[in-house]
Amino acid sequence: MRCDVLAVGTELLLGQIVDTNSSWMGEQLAASGVDSLLQVKVGDNVGRIIAQIERLLVDADALILCGGLGPTHDDLTREAIAAVMGVELRLDQGVADVIRTMFESRGRRMSENNLRQAMVPVGATVIPQTRGTAPGLICPVMVGGVEKVVFAVPGVPHELYDMFQRAVLPELLERAGEPSVIVSRVLRTWGESESGLNERLDHLIAELDEAGNPTLAFLASGWEGLKVRLTAKAETTASAAELIEVWDRRIRDELGDQVFGVDTQTMESVVLDALRDRGSTLGLAESVTGGLVAGRLTSVPGSSEVLRGSIVSYATEVKQSLLGVAAGPVVNEQAAVEMAEGARRVLGADVGLALTGVAGPAEQDGMPAGTLCVGIATPSGSLARTLRVPGQREQMRQFAVISSLDLLRRHLNDLDIGH
Amino acid sequence: MRCDVLAVGTELLLGQIVDTNSSWMGEQLAASGVDSLLQVKVGDNVGRIIAQIERLLVDADALILCGGLGPTHDDLTREAIAAVMGVELRLDQGVADVIRTMFESRGRRMSENNLRQAMVPVGATVIPQTRGTAPGLICPVMVGGVEKVVFAVPGVPHELYDMFQRAVLPELLERAGEPSVIVSRVLRTWGESESGLNERLDHLIAELDEAGNPTLAFLASGWEGLKVRLTAKAETTASAAELIEVWDRRIRDELGDQVFGVDTQTMESVVLDALRDRGSTLGLAESVTGGLVAGRLTSVPGSSEVLRGSIVSYATEVKQSLLGVAAGPVVNEQAAVEMAEGARRVLGADVGLALTGVAGPAEQDGMPAGTLCVGIATPSGSLARTLRVPGQREQMRQFAVISSLDLLRRHLNDLDIGH
Incomplete structure (x- = not known):
């Protein structure tokens, strides 16, 4: 399964915002065994967005568009996807109601342009919004007789992270015919260089490479220490968690008290x-x-x-x-x-x-x-x-x-x- | 003048490193009036690098390749450019000598693979290295009867910044027929929102938009305050600096004591x-x-x-x-x-x-x-x-x-x- 990324926003090309979203998704995709071979930044120009979607879908099985889902005239991701699908955009009444309610609950007036965010390409599935106002989209696209998929997710990082884990990754894994539950754990270490850790975990890494599940990655985090991330795939959360437990213990047996914490512990x-x-x-x-x-x-x-x-x-x-x-x-x-x-x-x-x-x-x-x-x-x-x-x-x-x-x-x- | 960017490195796609280089170059290019409309990340795969160079050069006048200039077998930028140019790589004796001397002066043994960094596509010009060991390249490429240009610069940020300002930007501006000296100054401000600054500088911005030189940009820097960057182009450093002086004074007349410093002052x-x-x-x-x-x-x-x-x-x-x-x-x-x-x-x-x-x-x-x-x-x-x-x-x-x-x-x- 190959899933490329198209980050949409002129501010990214101008360097006003650094595109950390693609990097984050690249890391998540790799941990889940999905290849991401091209990641492209494009500005808020509907013609260029369409051209990039079509170009990337020649080789990729899936494409994630990130950004351009907001309410203003600069937000063109929905229009571009509809054009590639060859369908029109229609107002999704359910989404419109959610947006309206969200404004009312905050005691703010909703300007009409917010309803742009409820426009959905015909044939696309909505990823419900839980934090912001723009929903995500799952859009099937036929390319040369093969069904591929385009996802649209917001550019606001915490909204993106949520939708990616809740909807995009499960859909990708299902399409790849892979077990669809992913569980990760990060072991935080201090006191050893990356090459030193590598050497000490050499035989475990070889064994993991052989088995392919869970995967292990080192994440250098400078003065936060080195992170060892385990990512397991399984049919159920319980069996993925069990896999993680087994390998957590084996790694700790090697590294001992250099592991100072897990996940969000600092x-x-x-x-x-x-x-x-x-x-x-x-x-x-x-x-x-x-x-x-x-x-x-x-x-x-x-x-x-x-x-x-x-x-x-x-x-x-x-x-x-x-x-x-x-x-x-x-x-x-x-x-x-x-x-x-x-x-x-x-x-x-x-x-x-x-x-x-x-x-x-x-x-x-x-x-x-x-x-x-x-x-x-x-x-x-x-x-x-x-x-x-x-x-x-x-x-x-x-x-x-x-x-x-x-x-x-x-x-x-x-x-x-x-x- | 349109100059796109191709960042090379599998570690970028895996999210192990965030591609801040493209963002930085995008900012510099925009300040100099050069459009950068596509910025792409590609892995260390010579076929895909070649395909991207060819694809991007269809629409862009120039392309900057960033990364993949190191000494290992994963560093494929030179090979890819030579393939696109349809020429072979030859050892540049001058570059080889510099690399050898650099190792000797640090009292370290040079392994032979370092000489890969002295391989230059026939017809390319070397951008001499001053900080690292890999030189940059300026490579003319004919596309449909039009001469375009491909630059290769290192992925190490401080080496890239140096080469970009010393060689890439002047070459781009010369090809664009623009005055080739660029001088920037950042006025650091605290105490006003971006929209507030915008409003106060409204008439100056209109005047600058009309004249086109210098350009003015706001850079939001969170809890470091807002930066107002002036970028002037001229034939000589003195006349660019003079332009900056004039507009620095006019901006300070508006903003007064909200300007707390310039450039690297904090x-x-x-x-x-x-x-x-x-x-x-x-x-x-x-x-x-x-x-x-x-x-x-x-x-x-x-x-x-x-x-x-x-x-x-x-x-x-x-x-x-x-x-x-x-x-x-x-x-x-x-x-x-x-x-x-x-x-x-x-x-x-x-x-x-x-x-x-x-x-x-x-x-x-x-x-x-x-x-x-x-x-x-x-x-x-x-x-x-x-x-x-x-x-x-x-x-x-x-x-x-x-x-x-x-x-x-x-x-x-x-x-x-x-x-």
């Missing part, structure tokens, strides 16, 4: 949960990261139950006067411990986490850019570790955030933290 | 410069933003000369014990002033800036999500302002960062800050 949510489970509060002292650790932790709703605050001690005098760091160089393990203990004391927290280091470009206290000293203070004692963090200034700082949180996660869970 | 760099110019240091007290203001300021190299630090007082008790905020509700102007004064005192800074507010989703102290109180404390007194900040939790926090820095910028420069 290093910050995992650390906050670990502290909350222990009934502990956290206080931070940040130098090199300048508040980024606190910024990341406070992005998690509910973090206020755990996080007391952070002393961003950028100036050396602040480290000394406020945190009680001894006079002298401040990029070393002793200073990191003093900062962590100071954070505990000043912020009234159970656990203190401190970061001092050199983001660069210049060295500091004779330590090269990339040096990171992390201090952890708890009621039962303190410790520090020195790490070498890669990257230029901003990248180094972001890597420092997740590296220090990972160290705290390991310490809280009595895992190996090196020496 | 709100944080502007605020740090303003404080540095006055010989003042800054101390922060952050609640709702949880360290993000400090994180942004410390991303600017040299910020340590100005920024003393930040007290991220996430817990109410920390606001009271450390910053001296009075008992009671903490999302109001009085608390913001107490926090700003506390930051000055505790951090030993000349100026204190404090943020307290409600990121949501829930309300706090009876204040709705989106409430932001900013306090500013200086040796000559303190003040506070309450703002309504749009967006969900994370967006609200980011808007709060730039809003509070803008308030400080205005205060430092004796500009209107409302009441």
